[in-house]
Amino acid sequence: MKLRVATFWKQRGWCCASFALSPLAAWGQAASPAEERLAALEAAAQAAQGAGDNAWMLVSTALVLMMTGPGLALFYGGLVRKKNVLGTMMQSFSMMALVSVLWALFGYSLAFSEGNAFTGGFRYLFLNGVGAEPNGDYAGTIPHQTFMLFQLMFAIITPALITGAVAERMKYSALLLFMSLWLVVVYLPMAHMVWGKGGLFNAFLGGRIPCFDFAGGTVVHITSGVSALVCAVYLGKRYGYPHEMIRPHSLVLSFIGACLLWVGWFGFNAGSALGASGLATSAFAATHFGAAAATIGWLIAEWRKMGKPSVLGGISGAVAGLVAITPASGFVKPMPALFIGFAAGVCCFYMVTAVKHRFGYDDSLDAFGIHGAGGTLGAILTGVFATREVNDGLKDASGNALPLGLVDGNFGQIINQFAGTLIAWILAAAGTFVILKVCDVLVGLRVHDQHEIEGLDLSLHGEEGYNLES
Amino acid sequence: MKKIEAIIQPFKLDDVKEALKGIGVDGMTISDVRGHGRQKGHKEVYRGLEYNVDLLPKVKLEIVVTDQRCQEVVDTLAQAARSGKIGDGKIFVSDIREAIRIRNGDRGESAL
Numbered sequence: 001m002k003l004r005v006a007t008f009w010k011q012r013g014w015c016c017a018s019f020a021l022s023p024l025a026a027w028g029q030a031a032s033p034a035e036e037r038l039a040a041l042e043a044a045a046q047a048a049q050g051a052g053d054n055a056w057m058l059v060s061t062a063l064v065l066m067m068t069g070p071g072l073a074l075f076y077g078g079l080v081r082k083k084n085v086l087g088t089m090m091q092s093f094s095m096m097a098l099v100s101v102l103w104a105l106f107g108y109s110l111a112f113s114e115g116n117a118f119t120g121g122f123r124y125l126f127l128n129g130v131g132a133e134p135n136g137d138y139a140g141t142i143p144h145q146t147f148m149l150f151q152l153m154f155a156i157i158t159p160a161l162i163t164g165a166v167a168e169r170m171k172y173s174a175l176l177l178f179m180s181l182w183l184v185v186v187y188l189p190m191a192h193m194v195w196g197k198g199g200l201f202n203a204f205l206g207g208r209i210p211c212f213d214f215a216g217g218t219v220v221h222i223t224s225g226v227s228a229l230v231c232a233v234y235l236g237k238r239y240g241y242p243h244e245m246i247r248p249h250s251l252v253l254s255f256i257g258a259c260l261l262w263v264g265w266f267g268f269n270a271g272s273a274l275g276a277s278g279l280a281t282s283a284f285a286a287t288h289f290g291a292a293a294a295t296i297g298w299l300i301a302e303w304r305k306m307g308k309p310s311v312l313g314g315i316s317g318a319v320a321g322l323v324a325i326t327p328a329s330g331f332v333k334p335m336p337a338l339f340i341g342f343a344a345g346v347c348c349f350y351m352v353t354a355v356k357h358r359f360g361y362d363d364s365l366d367a368f369g370i371h372g373a374g375g376t377l378g379a380i381l382t383g384v385f386a387t388r389e390v391n392d393g394l395k396d397a398s399g400n401a402l403p404l405g406l407v408d409g410n411f412g413q414i415i416n417q418f419a420g421t422l423i424a425w426i427l428a429a430a431g432t433f434v435i436l437k438v439c440d441v442l443v444g445l446r447v448h449d450q451h452e453i454e455g456l457d458l459s460l461h462g463e464e465g466y467n468l469e470s
Numbered sequence: 471m472k473k474i475e476a477i478i479q480p481f482k483l484d485d486v487k488e489a490l491k492g493i494g495v496d497g498m499t500i501s502d503v504r505g506h507g508r509q510k511g512h513k514e515v516y517r518g519l520e521y522n523v524d525l526l527p528k529v530k531l532e533i534v535v536t537d538q539r540c541q542e543v544v545d546t547l548a549q550a551a552r553s554g555k556i557g558d559g560k561i562f563v564s565d566i567r568e569a570i571r572i573r574n575g576d577r578g579e580s581a582l
Contacts, residue, residue: 245521247514306515316517353518366517 046141049275050134053141056276057150063267064153068160069093071264074257075319076164079312079365082249083455084168085465091163091175098176099156102183107155108148110184111191112138117200117208120192124148137197137205139274150271151191158187158220164365165228168238169452172460174445178435186227186431190219190424201420204393211420212386212404212413214283215272217327217379218424225372226428228363234436235445237362239452251311258315262291265322269329282390283329287322290329290341294321297345305353313349320348320370324378331386331404340381344374376421383417471566471579472540476531477503478551478559483529489550490533495543497582499532509557528559534566536579 073092080088099107109124124130127148135144159179166175193199194213201218203210213219240246248254269287273280298317299309324344325337332340352369363369386405388394394402403410439445446452451459458464478486483500490498504525511524535543544561552558571581 242519245523246519247521248516306518308515310515312516357518 050141053139053275053277054143054146056280057139057142057146057271057274060267060271061146061150061153063264064150064157064271065096067261067264067268068153068157069096071257071260072157072160074253075261075315076167076254076257076365078250078253078255078257079164079248080167081246081455082465083457085249085253085457086463087172087456087460088163088167090172090461091167091170092160094172094176095156095160095163095179098179099159099183100152102180103148103152103155107183107188108151110188111155112148112151112196114197115192117198118193119189120196141275147274150274151195154216154220154268155183155187155191158216158224159183161220161224161367161371162228162231164367165232165363166235167364168456169235169446171443171445171447172456174439174443177443178439178445181435181438182227182432185435186223186428187219190223190427193423194219194420201416201423209416209419210394210413211416212331212382213327213379213420214330214382215269215326217324217375217382218420221323221326221371221375222379222421222424223428225368225370225375226425227432228367229361229372230429230432231436232361232363232368234433234440235362237360238364239449241362241364242357248312255311255315258318262318262322265291265326269326272330279330279391282333285334286329286332286337287325289334289337290325290344291318291321293338293341294318294324294345294348297321297342298349299345301346301349302353305349316352316366316370317345317349320344320374323348323371323374324381326375327378328382328385331382331391333385333387333390336381336385336407340378340385343381344377347377348374376425379421379424380414380417383414386413471534471569471582472537473564473566474531474533474535474540474543474547475562475564476533476547476551476559477505477528477561478531479553479557480527480529482551482553482558483531486531486547486550489546490543493542493546495533495535495539497533501530501532503528503530507557507560526557534569534582536582 069092073089076092077085077089104127106122106125108127108130109122110120113120113123115121130144130148132143132145134140134142135147138144139147159182162179162182163175193207194201194211196202197205199205199207201207201209201211201213203212211218238246265287266284270280270284273283295314295317298313298320302313303309321341321344324340328337328340348370351373352366356363356366356369382405384406387407388401388404391404392401394404396402405413436445447456447459476486480502487498504527506524506526509526511522511526514521514523531547533543540563544563548561568577569579569581570577
């Protein structure tokens, strides 16, 4: 879009200028009124595009925040027992506050300023130099500050996703400490490697192993999902799991949360085009079709195996599809999006119903089964279906779009995707394990058994979610 | 005096109240309870985990009536609460030694 506007004005400029210049040649070299008008028009066109892009990006930024609160808070809050509903919502909500502060102080700089292949530098510490002036490396048409805020919302939801694995049993103090350390040790390096300038996997800004991750398959979903698995295993099962009845206390809340996630995901994925472009629409379409096909995939698998299609299954399927399409959203056409979604729906269904029970870990709200598994599947399939027909961002020296995935004939890309996925798995697993050890020693991870039975709402926060008699 | 305790299906409560009003019973206490008799409950499945839910929601009515009205009230109640399926509930009748109206200290049947 940006390119097309610029070329259009250049062509117009050339022919108007040649008309206007001929009678004025004798007047010397002074800029003609026509030239000045053209320059003004060009500036106006650029400003208009900047305004349009910024409007979409601010809306997208807000949409992504809405995914954490209330989206994820409701989704997770409904899945726990009613004695833990506030504690669970508080975990997501706290990320909105905690991560934002860390992001402003040093997080953004460590992820997005220039550093080495693994981590950023200190140039944007305390948000120094992050203002209205666009950062041409990342998004040339929107204020740098908009880009910083948009990325912040991703850094908020990623740790919030992990809370699904530690639900109903983790200390609040341990959670805050764990998440602060996790942001520094796992999220910021991974975000820098995949999206930061000069990052190891950055396909568009000089990465040595170009890996396609449009909106966070590796950075958000694999890191959070794999970390969730490590947390679930390290913390151990909830008291009474799986013999006692531990049922979701309100699938109505979860349903509302899932619908908010679906809508918010348009900001997440289409917003990752970083402008109100055709690419944004394409990512929007892929996102929607991915979620739809995954819902159907999960429901078919569930209907066949369990005998009944459940509401929890439907909304879990939608989230699985949204997860899997995330890395691919800005690279694939609608038909592959349907395929990726459907595959994710079926695969994640088996992850949470068969695999989890087989190994016996208590990934309470299936953060690994959906985000870890769906994210991994999506990251690999992105290497298959990414096509330059959708995204021509990679160009050779003469300006031709380079082939992206297997469908373009680029076989090597799948290897790169595997490499990116593997590093994300290793970083998340090792980082999380070390941080858990540290937190365990410093403050202890689990609440006391008695508090767990009483519920986190009362024991940690001194409140109850539902005081219907009062 | 007799106390009639009836544990019935929640969806039958309106019918029962209507029928009792029809024969002039104008006081009752109702509570939401959970329980089961011979009805075995049902199965619920959440992400592959199966639970047998055997405590089902029921409604308990408590009515205290004079001895001579007892049989009529029990019959009316049973008829209104019956759906003919398993899980319709039970009625228990017991003797009441004393009744006191808190407002003015009436005792015995005049307190009912």
